[in-house]
Each structure stands twice: as structure tokens, then as C-alpha cells.
Amino acid sequence: MHYLVHKLYTERGNLFSIFSTSMIGIFASFFLMLAFANLIDQATLGIYQYLIATVSIIASISLTGINSAIIRATSKRQFSFLTIALRYAIYSAIFPLVIALIAASYYTFNGNFIFAGGILFGTIALLLLQIQLRYNAIYVGIEEFKRSNYLLKASALGPLLILLPALFFLNNPAILVILYFTSSLLGVSLVLFVLKTKKQIAALTSQHQSTFDESKNNKKNLWFSFHQSIVAVMNTAASHLDRIIVFQLLGPAATAIYFISMSIPDRLRNILKQFEPYLFSKFSKYTPEAAASTLGLKFVLGLIAIIPFFLCYILIAPHFFRLFLPQYIEAIPLTIMYSATLFASVAVIPYSKMKAHSKDAPFYIFTILFMFLKIIFIGLGAFHFGLEGAIVGATLATLLSTLNVFLLAKKM
Template identity: 25%
Template sequence: MRKKFLHALLVAERVLRTDIKYLARGGFWLIIGQVGTVLFGFLMAYVFANLMEPEKYGVYKYILSIIGLTGTLSLIGLGKAVNRAAAQGVLDALPHGFSASLRWSIGSIVAAGCIGTYYLWNDNLIIGFAIFFGGAISPLIAAASLYDNFLSGLQEFKTKTLYNLLRSIVPIGILVGVVSITNNPLLLSTAYFSTTFIATYFCYHRIISQYSKTTKHLHHEMLSYGKHLSGIGIFATAVAQLDRILVFSQLGGTALALYAFSEVAPDQMRSTAGIVNSLAFSKMTQQDYDQIRRTIARKSLILFAVGLTLAGIYIALAPYLFSLFFPQYLAAIPYSQAYALTVPLVFAGALYSQALVSHAKKKLLYINSLSTSLLRLILLAVLITPFGIWGVVWATLGYYAFGLILLLVTFYFFDTNTGKRMKPGARSGNWTPEELA
């Protein structure tokens, strides 16, 4: 039996052209973690749907979106830089990343303070104080959360999964208790940010004591790359928060609650691509870029098929799932089904984006991030007023579709070093079109 199993692994390695043993070893724990994340997320959504008024839930989600928006004024790309440094053997990347993240979070704190002051000035005490508190705590959460990237770089997937499950259980348990007592968005957001910080910092402190020690002095390089990734991602991250902010400001809290529930399942399905990202990133940092180019197309087609299958199953089951678990939000079903179409697009592009990030192809990353984010912003501005929630859905679908197309174009037809379009017949390495099949 063991010989047959090993033979099956060898066959799979030849077909997929990848290290199946590595996938099985690391993927098992990442899948366990993802299943836990999905279950916890579903539990939280079920509790909010059945115990919280839609208008107040919309206010709560709006507060989180504002904090997410102000958080873009920090080193949001530092996590990938820490991941890359850890994969290269820099075992003190985590404490240096923590301190750098805090130093560069002043902008986000000031922005949150200004927005909070605006709401207090206009007598909206709940949103104002919630933004003040969230803006002060979220930089600490972001800095401590770097332990996750650090463990990914070390390929310590079991440890990463166990700590992440602990980090999820504590805030969810507290939130379930709070929402069963009160629907006040200020109390809910305070409970969320405070318990998330406590759980995250506990995990960070444990990882520091177990793994971190002085090694190579590549901290300047790590910080420099983190700044580049932050610059690349700041516009995209900000625009990603704007959809909920625009829905709340133009359509109200109840509409935002409806929109948020339409995203629950598609968001969870898209997040499973994080398993691929975690496994691929640390592996790709140790591989030659041209080797990646020779094998990536086949793997991405398989991922696209997996994502398409997941989306199809969900589209068929969505009416029954909403009727059973979220009967107050049946109007969200068509939006949610449409959002499911983003899943295969994210799966198809996962390896390509990780290849660019792991090998620091900064110019191509800038091209992709700025172009797709600008398109998303334009589509949101044009479509939300005449079409409401459907306008936001169409803008998001257009963003993901254009993002995948642009990713493929820049990956195959642009020089990876200069970021310029290659001349016809040129190539960026020792590969042939036949090798991509």
C-alpha cells in the first residue's frame, strides 16, 4: 500500500511538475487552518445575521472599513517582505519588522484621529469614538500579525495554523457574547479590536521567544522591499475599502449589511487561494525565475478549474444556504452568486502574482496594481449611483477580470527586469512556449 501511495505521488509530481510531498506536508495544516477560518467566519456571520439589526450591522462594517482605509497609510506590504526575509534565513526579521511597522504607522493613526474628530464634531459619537479606538489599536495588531508571514517564510505551517486558530477563537468567542447582549457598534468594534490585539500579541510574543535570533543583517533590504510593496499596494488596498464606504454613504447601513452578506461566502472561497500563496511564496523565493515560468501555466490552469468548480457548486447551493442560515438577507443571493465568479479568476492568478512578489519584480507589480486599482475606482464612481449594489458588483467583477488579463500580459510579454514590453520574438529566459504547456 505504501509503495502504491508513493508511486501515485511520483505520477502526480510528473503531471503537475511540482513537489507533491511539500504540498502534502504543508498543505495539510494550511487546509486545516482554512477549514477552521471558514467555520469561524460562518459562525460569526450566522450570529450577526440572527442577533443584530441590519442597520447597526452596517454601521459596524462601515467602522471596520474606515479603519482598513486609514491602515493603508502604513507599511501594508511589510508582511511579504518579512516572509521573503525569513525564507532567506533572516531569523530576526520578525522583531525588526514589528518595530518598523509601528514606526511607519503614524500616518494611519493621524488619519483615523482626523476622521474620528470629524464624526465627533458632527455629533456622531458612536462612529467617532469607534474610529479613535480602532485607529489606535489597529497598528499594534498589524505589527504583531507579522508572525504569520514570518512562519510562512520558515515553512512552519503547522505552528502557523495552530496559532492562527487560537488568534481567531478568542475574538469570535468574545464577539458572540457581546452581540448577544448589545447591538451597539461602538461596543462591538471595541471588543473586536481589543481582543484581536490581545490574541495576536500573545501569538507574536510566543513566536519571538521560540524562533527569533540574530542572523544575517538584511534588515535594510527587507524594509526597503516592504516600502516598495506598500507603495504598490496602498492604492489597491484603499480602493478595496471604498466599495463598502460608498455603499454606506450613498445607500445606508441596511444596504451595506445586505452587501456584506453577499460577500461572505465568495470572500471565504477566495481566501482559500491563500493556501496556494503560502505554499508557493517561500518555495518560489528559492527557485530560478525562468524555472517558474516553464511550469506555472499548467498549475494555474488546474487552479482555475478548481476555482470554477467551487464557484459553480456555490452558485447552485446559494439559495438554499441563505434560506437556511440567513433568511433575513435573501435579497443578497443574486449579488453573492455573481461575486462567486471572482473565485476562479483569483485562483488562476494566484501563482503569477506570487512569482512576481517572491522575485521582487517591482516595476511589473506597480503596473498591475496601479492599473487595476484605477480601473476599479473609475468603475465604482461611474456605476454605483445609477445601479446601486449591482454597480459595485459589476465594478468588482471587472476589476478581477482585468487584473487577471493584465497579470498574464505583463508576465509573458513584458521584460521582468525593465518592466518594458519585449520585442516580438524576444524572451526573458531559457524557456519556450511549448514548455509552458
């Protein structure tokens, strides 16, 4: 990830291009959320969210960190690593596929064919998508950012163009999950075909034979990918486990309300997260001591800057829900409660500083703590106080993790 940020922002200055691509993805998911909320019932949406979360966690157990290693290798023109990386990417898909088969067999044995089909075929589609997106990492490494953006836009717009019409006549959550990942896969595959990507990459690898030094570098890159994969699994679990917990404790309808309550604040936070690479490049220019000396002031100013957005959301959210999400009126007090997490957007400041100056240990601490905070707070909250408790738990976990990353970055 460090190489991705460095290439994009300090060498080429493609801030606007990458920001616009990210915004397309955010708004595409926002419009899909509105469509799901208005075109299918709460129970179906809850099951869909449960299946999406389950499939995402299972598929993350593959070697997802290989992308960071590919970026690092190709940025140094170590193209012999590509053959190894793409081969390991395929091999690593076997383990999550076995897990998906076991889960599907369990649900089939219990007569739940919707869950079985959604988990198995959804995992297959997502694993294929992950393999295809390895080529995006190559484009980033060789500084073909325009082509990289084409792939990312296709991945985001595919579900919007295919899944949105399907919602008018489909109400099967398993089929919707499969369509979601398959539509992204089709979009990315089409762009890869048009750009003749595989021929271009094959030409690169054929021109660069592996030497003894490159073999050592390939081993280092492969080990780096294992480390990055562990972090990726923990991040995915932290992002999706809450919906699984709420589903198991409160049921599908409550899961749908939980998801809708959090959707808009989460997307607003994601918009601000797009500035992380820019902040990373800024912090990288200073020594750890110099960056830490101004971190507290930047953190406080960031909190103050968020106050107007927080107040606007509290005022606008009730009217927005009544107008565009009439089936989820009961989510209004929940989303107002969860809007406190908008202040967690300021975590992008210490997190960027930590990435610029720290080693791997702080990231493990931050990710593991955030994951366990969410599990404990949401689990206890949902068990004792229902949906309100789950939302309070998610809010507290997010805010405490923000404080945690600030303290970690301050010590670096």
C-alpha cells in the first residue's frame, strides 16, 4: 500500500483522478443501497447482507496481500515475480473454496439451499474477481494509472448497471449475491479484454528472466504478501463481522435496519478517507518527531471541521429517510445515534502518520483491537439491548478505535 500511495501521489500527482474514481465507487454503492431499500423487503435485504459479509470474510482468506507485493515488485521492475504471484493467487483460492464448500454442505444438510448457493457460488465469483484484479496491481506498479482507473470503475459500475435492473424482478438473496460479484467480474474482465492486458503482461514477463538476486527478491515479496494478507483478513473481518453477529442474534429484518442505519454515515466517512494518500505523502516528508509534534493540533482541527457536517446530518437525516427510505422510518434515531462516528473520520490523520513512520506492529495492534472491540461491544449490545444496543456498540467501538490510532501514532 505504501508503494501505491507513493506512486500515485508523490511521483505522478494523480490525486484528482484517483479521488474521482473512488467517488464513483462510493456513489454507485450509495444508489444501490437506495435501490435495495426500496425494491426488496427487509428480510431479503438482511439475508443478502449476511451472505455478502460471510462470502467476503471467506474469500479474504486467500492471498489477498499479493496485490501489495505485486505493486512493490513491478515498481522496481522485478517482473519475474508476476508469474509467481499470479500462480500463488490461484493456488491460494483453494483454501477459501474448501471453506465455502463446507459451509454450503452444512446449509444444504439443514435444507437451507438459499444460504448454501449464495455462499458457494458467491465465493467462487468473488475469488475469480480477486484474481482478475491482480492485474490492477500490475498497472499501478508500472504507473499505468489510467488503465488502473478503468478497471476500478468497471468493478464499481458493473453491479449498478446489472444488479439495479435485476432488483425489479428478483427477490432471491442468493441470486442477488451471485449477481453482485459476477457483475463486477464481468465488468473487469471486459476491460481487461479491451485493453489486451494479459498479452501486455505476458510480454513484460517474457522480457525479464529471473536472476539469482531477483529470486531472493521474489522470496521477500512473497513473504511480504503473506504479512499483508493477514492484515487484509483482519480488516475484512472487522468490516463484516458486525452484520453476521446482528443477523445471528436479532434476525434478518433487524440486520437490514442495522445496515441502512449505518450506510450513509459510513459512506460519508469513506469520502473523507480518500484524502489518506494525500496526507500520507505529506507526513512522509517529515521526520517522525516533527510529524508527531503537530499531530495533536491537526487532530483537534479535524474534529472541529467535522462539527458542521455532523450537525447538518442530524438535521437532514430525518427528512431524507422519510423521503427516500420510507420503509426504514424506525432507523432514523439509530442513524442519528450512529452519526457520531463521523468524528471518527479524523482517524485518517493519525493513521496516515502511522503508515508513514511506523513498522508493522502498530497496524496489527490497531486492527486486532478494532476487530475485538466491535465483536464485544456489538455482541453484548445486541444481546442485552437489541438493535439499539448494537448501534451503540458499533459507535463506541469506532470512536474508541479512533482514539487508539491517535495514541499509537503519537508514540511513533
